[in-house]
Amino acid sequence: MQSIISYPSRGPWGSHRYRGNCTGHLIKDLLNYFQPKKFVELFAGSGTGRDVARHLDVQNSVHLDLNPTFGGWNALKDEMPTGSDFVFSHPPYHNIIPYSGEEWGRTPHMDDLSRCSSYKEFIQKLNVVNAKVYASLTNGGRHAVLVGDVKQEGTYYSIIKDMAYYGELEQHLIKVQHNCLSDLKTYQGAFIPIVHEHVLIFRKTEVWMIPIVHARRTEQDIRQTENVVTWRDLVQAAVQALGGRGTLSQIYHELASTKKASNNKHWREKVRQTLQLHEEFIAVRRGLWSCDLAGFSAAS
Numbered sequence: 008m009q010s011i012i013s014y015p016s017r018g019p020w021g022s023h024r025y026r027g028n029c030t031g032h033l034i035k036d037l038l039n040y041f042q043p044k045k046f047v048e049l050f051a052g053s054g055t056g057r058d059v060a061r062h063l064d065v066q067n068s069v070h071l072d073l074n075p076t077f078g079g080w081n082a083l084k085d086e087m088p089t090g091s092d093f094v095f096s097h098p099p100y101h102n103i104i105p106y107s108g109e110e111w112g113r114t115p116h117m118d119d120l121s122r123c124s125s126y127k128e129f130i131q132k133l134n135v136v137n138a139k140v141y142a143s144l145t146n147g148g149r150h151a152v153l154v155g156d157v158k159q160e161g162t163y164y165s166i167i168k169d170m171a172y173y174g175e176l177e178q179h180l181i182k183v184q185h186n187c188l189s190d191l192k193t194y195q196g197a198f199i200p201i202v203h204e205h206v207l208i209f210r211k212t213e214v215w216m217i218p219i220v221h222a223r224r225t226e227q228d229i230r231q232t233e234n235v236v237t238w239r240d241l242v243q244a245a246v247q248a249l250g251g252r253g254t255l256s257q258i259y260h261e262l263a264s265t266k267k268a269s270n271n272k273h274w275r276e277k278v279r280q281t282l283q284l285h286e287e288f289i290a291v292r293r294g295l296w297s298c299d300l301a302g303f304s305a306a307s
């Protein structure tokens with residue numbers, strides 16, 4: 008295996024009719040590489056992992072899914088089998104493919120991860136499952152999780168960035184996607200189609216303590232920073248905040264309370280100098296400035 012993996016065919020395992028199924032070649036390569044003593048598969052779906060385990064004659068394996076075909080095992084409520092040194096999981100892609108009530112069963116199941124009411128709820132529930140998986144591993148064991156980022160209505164949802172990481176990230180593989188339903192779609196406007204997924208492999212390296220990495224979103228007001236912004240950045244932002252053009256006194260007003268201005272008693276001179284020095288700032292008429300970002304050359 009290498010860090011970029013690509014399997015154009017999914018192989019004879021599981022079912023290509025089950026939406027969101029994965030290639031068995033990936034599971035086969037992971038099992039051959041890690042040679043686990045006890046293999047547990049979560050989100051088993053159409054049985055891809057079970058069929059691969061049979062094919063490789065892996066004796067000690069368990070395959071679980073909320074789908075009644077796999078016993079209706081609920082990753083949020085039911086206990087994880089213990090004593091595994093290798094867990095493979097392939098959770099839903101948020102709500103891109105709904106499972107209960109569509110792929111199986113007549114009605115949506117309240118704990119189906121593909122039926123969460125928001126992306127936030129999906130990430131919270133995925134974190135619960137991943138924490139349970141990690142706790143169940145034997146020391147030195149691994150959790151390989153196959154996840155894909157999604158784009159919906161113009162928003163990019165990076166599951167691998169937003170989910171918590173339990174354990175040491177031992178490997179990050181990029182898996183090229185083949186034969187997706189979305190390949191058949193034509194997209195309006197500027198959109199770079201997502202044609203890859205991620206396989207994150209976490210290793211348990213400590214019996215009691217769990218290293219956890221959480222993504223945290225914060226915001227920084229550039230007006231209150233000193234070293235990360237230049238006068239050019241601030242003046243550009245001020246003109247943009249004024250709708251693309253503004254008088255000198257309006258630009259002063261926008262910038263008066265910035266940290267850079269409060270630390271420089273000649274800040275007004277600095278603003279005028281910045282406006283005069285850089286080609287993106289255009290004097291529309293005396294005292295009125297606009298900002299032409301399209302005509303701005305990166306080299307200047």
Ligand SMILES: C[S@@+](CC[C@H](N)C(=O)[O-])C[C@H]1O[C@@H](n2cnc3c(N)ncnc32)[C@H](O)[C@@H]1O
Nearest residue numbers: 027028029050052053055073081082097119120
């Ligand atoms: C992406 S599919 C897995 C496909 C599988 N790897 C295959 O090749 O067929 C995700 C699976 O997660 C299952 N699932 C969703 N919520 C679950 C839960 N709370 N507990 C267990 N399984 C769940 C769905 O039923 C679905 O089969």
